[in-house]
Amino acid sequence: MTDYRRLRVALLGAGAVGSQVASLLRKHGDELADRAGATLELVGIAVRDVDAPRDVDLPRELFTTDAETLIIGADIVIELMGGIEPAREYLLQAINSGADVVTANKALLATHGPELFDAADQVGAQVYYEAAAAGAIPIIRPLRDSLAGDRVQRIMGIVNGTTNYILDRMDKEGAELGDVLADAQRLGYAEADPTADVEGYDAAQKAAILASLAFHTTVPLEMVHREGITGIDKATMDAARHAGYVIKLLAVCERLIGEPDAASGATGASASREAISVRVYPALIDRDHPLASVHGANNAVFVQAEAAGNLMFYGAGAGGVQTASAVLGDVVSAARRHIAGGVGVGESTRANLPIVPIGRVTTRYQITLEVDDQPGVLATVAGILSGGRVSIATVEQTVERDPDHDGEEGTGVARLVIGTHKALEQDLSDTVDKLAASGVVERVVSVLRVEGD
Amino acid sequence: MTDYRRLRVALLGAGAVGSQVASLLRKHGDELADRAGATLELVGIAVRDVDAPRDVDLPRELFTTDAETLIIGADIVIELMGGIEPAREYLLQAINSGADVVTANKALLATHGPELFDAADQVGAQVYYEAAAAGAIPIIRPLRDSLAGDRVQRIMGIVNGTTNYILDRMDKEGAELGDVLADAQRLGYAEADPTADVEGYDAAQKAAILASLAFHTTVPLEMVHREGITGIDKATMDAARHAGYVIKLLAVCERLIGEPDAASGATGASASREAISVRVYPALIDRDHPLASVHGANNAVFVQAEAAGNLMFYGAGAGGVQTASAVLGDVVSAARRHIAGGVGVGESTRANLPIVPIGRVTTRYQITLEVDDQPGVLATVAGILSGGRVSIATVEQTVERDPDHDGEEGTGVARLVIGTHKALEQDLSDTVDKLAASGVVERVVSVLRVEGD
Numbered sequence: 012m013t014d015y016r017r018l019r020v021a022l023l024g025a026g027a028v029g030s031q032v033a034s035l036l037r038k039h040g041d042e043l044a045d046r047a048g049a050t051l052e053l054v055g056i057a058v059r060d061v062d063a064p065r066d067v068d069l070p071r072e073l074f075t076t077d078a079e080t081l082i083i084g085a086d087i088v089i090e091l092m093g094g095i096e097p098a099r100e101y102l103l104q105a106i107n108s109g110a111d112v113v114t115a116n117k118a119l120l121a122t123h124g125p126e127l128f129d130a131a132d133q134v135g136a137q138v139y140y141e142a143a144a145a146g147a148i149p150i151i152r153p154l155r156d157s158l159a160g161d162r163v164q165r166i167m168g169i170v171n172g173t174t175n176y177i178l179d180r181m182d183k184e185g186a187e188l189g190d191v192l193a194d195a196q197r198l199g200y201a202e203a204d205p206t207a208d209v210e211g212y213d214a215a216q217k218a219a220i221l222a223s224l225a226f227h228t229t230v231p232l233e234m235v236h237r238e239g240i241t242g243i244d245k246a247t248m249d250a251a252r253h254a255g256y257v258i259k260l261l262a263v264c265e266r267l268i269g270e271p272d273a274a275s276g277a278t279g280a281s282a283s284r285e286a287i288s289v290r291v292y293p294a295l296i297d298r299d300h301p302l303a304s305v306h307g308a309n310n311a312v313f314v315q316a317e318a319a320g321n322l323m324f325y326g327a328g329a330g331g332v333q334t335a336s337a338v339l340g341d342v343v344s345a346a347r348r349h350i351a352g353g354v355g356v357g358e359s360t361r362a363n364l365p366i367v368p369i370g371r372v373t374t375r376y377q378i379t380l381e382v383d384d385q386p387g388v389l390a391t392v393a394g395i396l397s398g399g400r401v402s403i404a405t406v407e408q409t410v411e412r413d414p415d416h417d418g419e420e421g422t423g424v425a426r427l428v429i430g431t432h433k434a435l436e437q438d439l440s441d442t443v444d445k446l447a448a449s450g451v452v453e454r455v456v457s458v459l460r461v462e463g464d
Numbered sequence: 465m466t467d468y469r470r471l472r473v474a475l476l477g478a479g480a481v482g483s484q485v486a487s488l489l490r491k492h493g494d495e496l497a498d499r500a501g502a503t504l505e506l507v508g509i510a511v512r513d514v515d516a517p518r519d520v521d522l523p524r525e526l527f528t529t530d531a532e533t534l535i536i537g538a539d540i541v542i543e544l545m546g547g548i549e550p551a552r553e554y555l556l557q558a559i560n561s562g563a564d565v566v567t568a569n570k571a572l573l574a575t576h577g578p579e580l581f582d583a584a585d586q587v588g589a590q591v592y593y594e595a596a597a598a599g600a601i602p603i604i605r606p607l608r609d610s611l612a613g614d615r616v617q618r619i620m621g622i623v624n625g626t627t628n629y630i631l632d633r634m635d636k637e638g639a640e641l642g643d644v645l646a647d648a649q650r651l652g653y654a655e656a657d658p659t660a661d662v663e664g665y666d667a668a669q670k671a672a673i674l675a676s677l678a679f680h681t682t683v684p685l686e687m688v689h690r691e692g693i694t695g696i697d698k699a700t701m702d703a704a705r706h707a708g709y710v711i712k713l714l715a716v717c718e719r720l721i722g723e724p725d726a727a728s729g730a731t732g733a734s735a736s737r738e739a740i741s742v743r744v745y746p747a748l749i750d751r752d753h754p755l756a757s758v759h760g761a762n763n764a765v766f767v768q769a770e771a772a773g774n775l776m777f778y779g780a781g782a783g784g785v786q787t788a789s790a791v792l793g794d795v796v797s798a799a800r801r802h803i804a805g806g807v808g809v810g811e812s813t814r815a816n817l818p819i820v821p822i823g824r825v826t827t828r829y830q831i832t833l834e835v836d837d838q839p840g841v842l843a844t845v846a847g848i849l850s851g852g853r854v855s856i857a858t859v860e861q862t863v864e865r866d867p868d869h870d871g872e873e874g875t876g877v878a879r880l881v882i883g884t885h886k887a888l889e890q891d892l893s894d895t896v897d898k899l900a901a902s903g904v905v906e907r908v909v910s911v912l913r914v915e916g917d
Contacts, residue, residue, distance in 0.1 A: 031771070035613070035771060039613075039615070042615070042815070043613060045680065045814035045815060046612045046613070046680065046814075047612070141610055147771075147772040147773060147775065148775060149602075149605070149606035149609075149610030149611070149775070151610075152602070152605040152606065152609055152610055153602035153605065153606065156602075156605055156793055156796070156797050157594055157602030157604075157605055157790065157793040158602070158789065158793055159499045159500070159792075159793050159796035159797065160488070160492075160496060160499070160789060160791070160792020160793045160794075160795055160796045161789040161792060161793065162492070162495070227498065227499065301757070301778065304754070304757060316789060317789075318484070318488060318600075318785045318786060318788055318789035318792070319600040319779065319780065319786050319789035319790070320600060320779065320780045320783075320786050321779060321780070322600065322601060322602070322777075322778065322779035322780075323776075323777075323778040323779065324775075324776075324777055324778075325754065325775065325776040325777075325778070326772065326773065326774060326775035326776065327772065327773045327774070327775075330773075332771045333771060333772050333773050335771055336611065336613060336614040336769060336770075336771035336772035337610065337772070338613070339612075339613020339614060339771070340609055340610040340611055340612050340613045340614065341613075342613055343609070343612035343613045344609050344612065347809045348806070348809075350809075351806040351807045351808065351809055352805065352806035352807060353801070353804040353805035353806020353807075354804050354805060354806075355804065356800045356801075356803075356804050361498040361499075362495070362498060
């Protein structure tokens with residue numbers, strides 16, 4: 012066996028991902044050394060409780076509760092604790108003591124990424140985070156390196172496995188969200204408290220990370236518009252299927268051209284009048300779109316770039332061993348950089364495009380209304396839409412008559428499903444308010460964006 | 465604008481990709497500088513004929529026929545001439561004069577890759593080739609870096625757009641190969657001489673590059689088993705569709721476990737008794753497989769890794785501007801490395817697994833035979849298969865009776881479609897020879913491998 016230089020690797024955290032990383036580092040040590048050109052010596056694992064049960068079998072003497080001592084002298088520090096503190100503090104300590112750091116901590120990166128990147132820049136270290144945006148799917152390097160000479164126009168990502176699992180089963184089985192969620196919790200696809208997933212917080216963190224990379228712009232988490240899937244019921248899902256769509260929770264990161272500076276609602280207006288929008292919401296996509304065939308808990312990131320055209324990256328978005336693959340890829344990269352010498356390549360945030368609020372985004376919409384079954388209702392609705400600068404592309408009207416008054420007009424409830432051309436979100440929102448207050452609309456059943464073109 | 469360090473970029477070749485690279489370098493110069501942290505100054509374009517017509521408008525003074533002088537003093541040399549010589553000679557000259565090099569030249573890499581990589585290692589330079597394996601699809605960095613801590617088990621790639629376009633249209637339209645090929649040539653999807661595409665030479669070069677990266681092993685082009693698509697006719701395609709399959713030209717790169725050293729037919733036997741197989745052929749894949757939904761001239765690379773599970777990378781596999789995106793990503797990476805300092809990261813070929821010949825590969829097969837419609841024929845065929853260690857999974861028999869002798873046994877031709885369990889290619893091949901010589905088989909209609917599980 013080749014006599015390689017030894018690099019000291021410290022691991023913080025031994026949960027689902029951490030324990031797999033430790034196990035693989037030990038199991039494939041010789042092979043990883045060949046890949047990295049250095050022996051990766053796992054010098055310790057910092058945990059809260061040394062005696063807690065672990066998913067995999069690891070020597071007890073590797074464990075310590077003293078993270079700070081472990082970090083001192085490490086060449087590579089892997090942070091898989093999650094949460095903001097003390098993860099942030101430990102990573103800064105590692106960077107400042109000369110280590111390269113690897114993290115899968117999306118919450119930390121989405122909120123304190125710039126602080127970590129700046130600290131690394133100061134000392135010429137590098138922050139690796141392939142596992143933070145889409146689990147095992149390599150998306151960070153493609154965005155950061157492969158597409159660095161291109162201009163990303165739009166990213167549409169299915170980046171949360173739990174919600175994709177739930178929506179996929181609702182679509183296939185015609186089930187209600189609550190029932191599928193309960194089942195997902197039982198099977199381990201959803202947490203006991205599913206808020207972070209079903210309300211879109213997890214996807215919003217990943218969207219912030221992807222948009223930062225794709226548009227070379229610091230994207231604060233609070234600038235990401237976020238809606239969850241809890242408003243999607245069986246009826247909405249059935250209607251989507253009937254119309255040739257499927258509903259997916261999408262992280263959409265979009266470059267907007269020709270934004271008027273005054274209206275951008277953002278600071279640091281760009282000379283090129285470009286801006287970006289970052290948003291997470293359940294949206295309708297055509298069943299022919301590649302994202303529509305992403306089933307179960309899988310993830311996929313669809314990227315549209317000016318020169319490269321349409322790309323898609325597909326795979327497991329979560330899971331201990333899958334995510335460990337991405338973490339170990341980063342560890343090997345960090346080791347190669349240590350061997351090769353040179354300073355780290357910092358984040359390219361030099362574009363710093365303004366981020367517009369959701370109101371300035373244009374998409375297509377599908378509006379479902381329950382209206383009185385009276386003559387002239389459609390004309391009234393159409394008038395309100397055109398007055399609000401929302402142009403109608405398609406209308407489908409169905410009438411559910413009260414069986415006791417069959418054939419009598421004015422006694423049933425009509426349902427209008429209106430597909431719009433592209434409209435400004437603010438206009439659409441104002442128009443829906445007017446519809447709701449118009450007197451002819453009984454109920455606004457749903458308003459969904461249509462993505463994918 | 466930030467005052468960046470200037471890097472001198474020399475371009476060799478101004479064909480479909482080269483002219484787009486030159487155009488984008490000039491059009492997006494400021495943005496590329498922000499990405500790279502350096503101004504990328506296109507100092508010249510070496511061509512055979514300075515006055516030849518170009519796809520894009522470029523200043524005449526950039527062109528030169530003197531490549532060798534252009535290379536001297538360049539920080540980054542982009543080779544997009546194609547062919548082996550003088551591309552090889554120019555790249556070696558560039559590397560030895562201290563430049564990093566970017567190439568999309570799959571023929572050169574598949575035949576002289578190790579020579580280029582060794583030369584780069586000697587001087588601490590780096591060879592970038594993201595555009596050489598699957599056009600615009602980022603696959604080199606994912607294999608080289610993101611999956612460096614994992615173990616790739618298998619790659620199945622649709623890596624040739626021309627053949628995928630042809631097979632996809634044959635599948636959709638029920639057309640004959642010759643007709644679709646003629647149409648593809650008219651539309652620019654196929655060359656006037658389509659041999660490199662339809663006979664699988666292009667795919668074999670890409671397979672060699674992908675397998676080298678995935679298995680850290682030098683894969684000589686002559687060790688890649690290669691079959692083209694010219695044997696696929698309408699009848700074969702229709703039968704595949706009927707059986708729930710689609711036919712794709714696949715580049716399959718596979719890790720084999722537990723290969724007996726003596727039988728491996730390769731030198732440098734691995735202590736772990738692992739080996740690899742690299743092969744290109746038209747294969748049946750299930751219509752539910754993600755690769756089945758890759759339509760038109762698109763490419764996709766499906767990767768199975770031990771920890772990461774199943775990944776797929778999808779996009780445009782060719783096209784001037786699409787491929788230019790991958791080339792420019794490499795140029796930005798090379799520039800960042802120049803700024804950061806440090807030596808290049810060499811190719812990790814330290815595994816150097818033996819490569820087995822096609823005879824030692826096991827897959828499933830579908831064998832279609834025309835047999836005499838006589839009693840006992842199926843028993844004879846089944847006996848030959850089991851004697852040859854080929855286990856039958858499914859049999860479908862259809863009889864096309866001669867209408868003049870309807871109902872008389874022994875007057876029609878029966879067709880047997882046999883699906884096998886996994887069998888050794890050598891066994892299968894010997895068995896098919898025995899079937900052909902058995903006296904009961906009129907014609908071996910087709911023998912196709914089944915991939916995807």
